[in-house]
Amino acid sequence: MKKLQTFLTVCCSCLICNNLYSQRIETVNIPAGTFYMGSTDATAGTDESPIHPVTLTYSFRMGVTEVTNAQFEEFMPSHKKYRGKNGLSCNDNDAVVYVSYQDAVDFCTWLSKKEGKNYRLPTEAEWEYACRAGSYTPYNTGDALPEEMCKNQVIARDYQPVSLKVAQSAPNAFGLYDMHGNVEEWCYDWYGAYSSEAQTNPVGPDEGEYKITRGGSHHTPVQYLRSATRMAMIPEDKHSLTGFRVVESDFNPISCRIDKEKAFFLPPIPYVIPPSNKKIPFYKHNHQPSLTWCDNGDLLAVWFSANEENSREMAVLSSRLKKGTRQWSEAELFLKIPGRNLTGTSLFNNGKGELLHLNGVEAAGDWQNLMMILRRSHDNGLSWSKPQIIASEHTKRHQVISGTSRSKEGYLIQACDAGPGSHDGSAIHISKDEGKTWTDPWDGKALPDFNKDKQGSTIAGIHAGVVALKDGTLMALGRGNSIVNQEGKKRMPMSLSHDLGKTWTYSPSPFPPIDGGQRLVLMRLNEGAILLVSFTDHPQRTPKKEKGLTFTAADGTTYTGYGMYAAVSYDEGKTWPVKKLLTDGTTRFLNGGAWTGHFIMDATHAEPRGYLAGTQTPDNTIHIVSSNLYYQFNLKWLEKK
Incomplete structure (x- = not known):
């Protein structure tokens, strides 16, 4: 893991800039484990508590960065019309934005068929576990984000042109970039309140009105980039703050839903x-x-x-x-x-x-x-x-x-x-x-x-x-x-x-x-x-x-x-x-x-x-x-x- 992290840190900028590389989804292994999910942070909404233990019994692979314009547009060429809207996400290696929840799901389905692997959106628990990478501080970098990771936190009523280029600052301990900021990321789960009970492989409510987004975005106050911050979004909505990254895993969240025709x-x-x-x-x-x-x-x-x-x-x-x-x-x-x-x-x-x-x-x-x-x-x-x-x-x-x-x-x-x-x-x-x-x-x-x-x-x-x-x-x-x-x-x-x-x-x-x-x-x-x-x-x-x-x-x-x-x-x-x-x-x-x-x-x-x-x-x-x-x-x- 350390060798992989070092390679990504040293070489990523030149690889990401290479258009051939940007067409491929690079993933890194996230090991199985247990962590405490949620927060009692004073700036948090009540939906971040109670803190509760979560166990993921399986390992999975997660996209090293958010999906980029070049990667997404191989699937949906018509998306190029959104390039540069409001002065954002202009280039191949910028994080893709203006994607609905279903757009992200459809991309995962397409990529799965293309590569013969099982791609999907991360569950909310997978996302926070991967973001924290063993940390329990507000950010995986500690109590605050380094200045270099706050470059896009321009607070303006009218959005200012900022770069959404992926992997422009150091990765976390798992080798993942942009888990704090750049763009929000769609998660698999419906939005719902937490329970204090210990959970194993949670997948969120069976139904809901909103889907989860995580990680915070550009033009967002830094406190909303914390590891535990959760947001809700209407699945059909698409705007310049939200993109996504993928997970490759044999764990199927649908299998965790209650089949009421069977014993449970x-x-x-x-x-x-x-x-x-x-x-x-x-x-x-x-x-x-x-x-x-x-x-x-x-x-x-x-x-x-x-x-x-x-x-x-x-x-x-x-x-x-x-x-x-x-x-x-x-x-x-x-x-x-x-x-x-x-x-x-x-x-x-x-x-x-x-x-x-x-x-x-x-x-x-x-x-x-x-x-x-x-x-x-x-x-x-x-x-x-x-x-x-x-x-x-x-x-x-x-x-x-x-x-x-x-x-x-x-x-x-x-x-x-x-x-x-x-x-x-x-x-x-x-x-x-x-x-x-x-x-x-x-x-x-x-x-x-x-x-x-x-x-x-x-x-x-x-x-x-x-x-x-x-x-x-x-x-x-x-x-x-x-x-x-x-x-x-x-x-x-x-x-x-x-x-x-x-x-x-x-x-x-x-x-x-x-x-x-x-x-x-x-x-x-x-x-x-x-x-x-x-x-x-x-x-x-x-x-x-x-x-x-x-x-x-x-x-x-x-x-x-x-x-x-x-x-x-x-x-x-x-x-x-x-x-x-x-x-x-x-x-x-x-x-x-x-x-x-x-x-x-x-x-x-x-x-x-x-x-x-x-x-x-x-x-x-x-x-x-x-x-x-x-x-x-x-x-x-x-x-x-």
Whole structure:
């Protein structure tokens, strides 16, 4: 590498000036490695943070310089009409400008066919890794750029003629020229916010409005030439500031896109992102989420934020995952009624172009005596109607649980905690008119008896999930009110109702009970199966000898796993042949938020507890949030051995 760098430094000026040389794309090897991407520089935009570790598991070759006029015009002779426009990029060995993103992509395709190699634009991670060349200072030259590298930083409202000749100053440690300035360079990726999570071979969002450019250009303040500076550009735009360089690599970024027809599980990421706007009420305890899909392809998550769960400062916040991206937006205010506790929230896409938001509202600062309100959105959750009171009395049985669903008849079903205690069970409210009016089937008299084969008016277990079976029966699973099975083990209670919630019968389910800081998800999948997401046990309250469940590994062997798992039933809850621990086996140190805190995920450990909420998008992707983390996978991954 040192010999190559020396040769390039000494001989490049004469080679570049040779027209025969300028027709060829010269590349240099960039080794595989790990670096920290991004910046917290005071002059940076917020999109340069957080700094996060990135590993590139492959080496690649990168163009020593930007593509020149002579090189590009061999592909597109008509481009010569841009030579000298605004007094810039006049000569063969000047960096080409006035190229759109597609122009650059088409050049790479042409060059690949011409040379029998795999050329493309660099990913944003490849570009920054190659630019830094092992450095972590603002520039790969240190804290500042040498004066010779600032020759084109003429700040003028009307551009002045400056040379865009490539390789006129020393290369970086990898042998690359003009990584700071000269012209901006198109990258492969769509523009998107960074995640704090470690990434391997990242390729940016699946979709977007803007493409990434890197490196800064002539007529640009020097601080915008830093290694971490990122810019967005409309793909169809072309101007005198932007050109490109190529990468030669067998790594295909398209192969990293999610193929939703195949099994996939994505690494969990936070969705509770503290707001930079200090006017938004963001407190230390963020908990009890709900989640839904929007008709425009976005996901919308909401949760309450408070210092204490029974306090009056509580606010409901939201975060959005825009279609095609993998980074949630910062928290925004979703609902706040000053001085009132707002425990209990549910979001629901009714499949008719409308989102519903149901919430409890306390008269004071607790979660016992709540009324219920409903709001509607017809613009994917960007704006909401005024609150409609749907259960006016401040009383028990009104603490909304995430997981609104439909009965066989098409009625809306909303589960609510029946009381503030951990064994008070759950109620349901039913609407036969798309949420305009609601009724509680309970007659107000019968008290529940949650023992096996008994009958009551309330679902066994708080925080219940409710799903309608194909014959019209309602099935519910909940936390607490455990029932002992024939083997003498406590099990999560299963409640069944054949009369739309007027009466329920109870039996032990096959699943271990859950406890404080834990809430399950029970939902009907688009494919027809029923999905349960729950926990193997409680990390603090279950004796060690009873901890964990038995799972089957890909090689057919069994192992004991701990934490969050999914179970699938194909016969309306009679059997659950699929049980899978919600981990891909990669070791990660994660923050579950709220009551969960930090934990280690690995091959036998998943998130130990959390309040779960879930939804499934029309493309059959399953989305689960816990108290702080977002999970994305599909049924095929659950079924995969």
